[in-house]
Amino acid sequence: MIKEIEAKVLLAHVKQPDTWFGLKYNMNLYRGCQHRCIYCDSRSQCYGIDHFDREILVKVNAIDLLREELARKRVKGPIGLGSMNDPYMPVEEQLNLTGRALQVIAQYGFPVHIITKSDLVLRDLETLIKINERYAAISFTITTADDGLGKKVEPGAPLVSDRLKAMRVLADHGIRTGVTMMPILPFIEDSVENISAIVARAHEYGASYIIAGFGMTLRDRQRAYYYSRLDRLFPGLRDRYVRRFGDSYHCEPNDGAMLRGLFSDLCARYGIAARIPLYASEAAEQLSLF
Ligand code: SF4
Numbered sequence: 001m002i003k004e005i006e007a008k009v010l011l012a013h014v015k016q017p018d019t020w021f022g023l024k025y026n027m028n029l030y031r032g033c034q035h036r037c038i039y040c041d042s043r044s045q046c047y048g049i050d051h052f053d054r055e056i057l058v059k060v061n062a063i064d065l066l067r068e069e070l071a072r073k074r075v076k077g078p079i080g081l082g083s084m085n086d087p088y089m090p091v092e093e094q095l096n097l098t099g100r101a102l103q104v105i106a107q108y109g110f111p112v113h114i115i116t117k118s119d120l121v122l123r124d125l126e127t128l129i130k131i132n133e134r135y136a137a138i139s140f141t142i143t144t145a146d147d148g149l150g151k152k153v154e155p156g157a158p159l160v161s162d163r164l165k166a167m168r169v170l171a172d173h174g175i176r177t178g179v180t181m182m183p184i185l186p187f188i189e190d191s192v193e194n195i196s197a198i199v200a201r202a203h204e205y206g207a208s209y210i211i212a213g214f215g216m217t218l219r220d221r222q223r224a225y226y227y228s229r230l231d232r233l234f235p236g237l238r239d240r241y242v243r244r245f246g247d248s249y250h251c252e253p254n255d256g257a258m259l260r261g262l263f264s265d266l267c268a269r270y271g272i273a274a275r276i277p278l279y280a281s282e283a284a285e286q287l288s289l290f
Contacts, residue, residue, distance in 0.1 A: 002091055005031075007059040011069050014080065020211065021113050021137075022278035024077020027066070029097045031057035033085035035117055036156040038229035039183055042084050043222040049084075053156070056091055063100050070108040078135065078279045079105060082115030090156070093120060102127045111135035111279045115180055117157040119166035128175055135279040137176040139211065140167055144189050145197035152233050153185065164205040171206025176277055178202065182213025186244070187237055190214070190253030195263055203270040210272055212263055215252045218245065 011025040018024075033042065036053045043052045059065075081087045087098040105112055106127050111134050114121065121128075121138060128136050140163045144150050150160040170177040179202045184190050202210055218226060218241075230237045245251045253259055267274055 001055045003055055003057050004060045005057045006061050007065060009069070010059070010062055010065040011073075011079065021080055021276060022078055023080040023113060024075065025073075026080045026083055027101070028084050029059055029062045029081075029087060029101060030085050030089065030091070031059075034089040034091060034156045035086050035154055037117075037154045038233070039153065039185060039216055039222075039226055041217055041219075041222055043225050045220045047084065056089070058091070058095060058097065062097060063104060066101055066104050067108075070104065070110060073110075076108075076110050076134070078111040078113055080113050080115075082139075086116055086118060086157070087114060088116045088118035088120040092118075093123075099124050099127065102131065106130045109134055111281075113137045113139065113276070113279075115139045115141060117141050117154060117163060119158050119162045122166050122169055125169070125173065128170070129173055132175050134281070135176075137178075137276055138167075138170050139178055139180045139276065140164070141180045141182070142198055142202070143181065143183060143185065144194055145201050146194070149188070153188070164201055167202075167207060168205045171208070176208060178207040178209035178211070178272075178276065180211050180213075182211070183216035184212075184214050184253050184259070185216055186251055186253050187240055188234065190255070190259060192259070192262060195259055196266060199263065199266040199270060199272065203272060207272060209276050210263075210267060210274065211276060212260075212274065214256050214259055214263075215250060217249055218251055219249055 011027055014023040014026050031049055032052050032055055034053060034056060042049060081098065092098050102124050112131055117140065142160055142163060143153065145160060147159045147161050167177050181198055199210060227238045
C-alpha cells in the first residue's frame with residue numbers, strides 16, 4: 001500500500017566526520033522499501049517503521065521542503081540518499097520523487113552520493129551528469145554475483161546483472177561508481193567463489209571502488225524476519241545461525257580473515273579502491289565563507 005505523508009524536515013545532519021561516504025546531510029523521500037531484502041536492517045525496532053515493506057510512505061511535500069532547506073544552507077556538503085530505503089524502488093518509476101529532488105539538488109549545486117540496487121537510476125542520467133560537475137557518486141549494493149541467489153535474498157530488487165549494466169553506463173559517462181558489498185550473509189554468500197565473482201564483475205563493469213562489509217548485523221524484528229525467510233528459502237539454516245551467533249548483533253562470515261585477505265588481493269590486482277573517492281571541496285568552501 002502507498003500512503004502519502006507530510007514531512008516536517010527533510011535533510012538530516014550526518015554526524016561528522018563521515019569517514020565512509022563523506023556525507024554532510026542525509027535525505028529520505030520515502031519510508032519503507034519495496035525491495036524486501038530478507039536481511040534489511042531498516043526493519044529493526046529502533047527505526048520505528050511498522051509494516052516496512054507492506055506500507056510505503058511517500059513524503060509528498062519533499063520537493064518544496066528540499067528547495068527551502070537548500071536555499072538556507074551555507075555549506076554545499078554532500079547529500080546522501082539510500083540509507084534507510086532505496087530511492088529507486090518500483091514506486092519511484094511513477095512518482096519521480098527522487099528524480100525531481102535531484103533536479104533541485106542540481107539547481108542548487110550540491111554534491112550527492114546515492115546507494116541503490118536499481119538500474120532505474122539511469123533515468124536520471126542527465127541530471128546526474130550535471131550534478132557531477134561538482135560531485136556525484138553512485139554505489140550499487142551487490143551481495144552476490146548470482147542473479148538467482150539475488151532474487152532469493154533481494155526479491156523486490158532488479159537483477160544483479162542489470163545493476164552491473166547500469167554501472168557501466170554511469171562509468172562511461174564519467175560518474176564515480178562502485179559497489180557497496182554488504183552484507184555478506186554467513187553460510188550463503190561467504191564463499192571464495194562469490195567474493196571473487198563480485199570483484200571480477202565490478203571491475204568488468206567499471207567500478208572504481210568497492211566498500212566491503214563482511215558478515216551481517218541482526219537484531220530484534222530484523223532477526224525475526226530474516227529467520228522466517230531462512231526457513232522458507234534455506235531450510236535448516238536457522239539452526240546453524242542460532243548455534244553460531246546466539247543473540248549477537250554482529251555475525252561474522254565463515255573464514256572472515258581469509259575472505260578479507262582475498263578481497264584486498266583482488267582489489268589490488270584489478271586496481272579497485274576499497275574506499276569511495278570523497279568529495280574534496282567542502283573544506284575550501286568553508287574557508288571561502290570567512
Ligand atoms: S534495498 Fe536497502 S532499504 Fe530496501 S529492503 Fe533492501 S536493504 Fe532494505
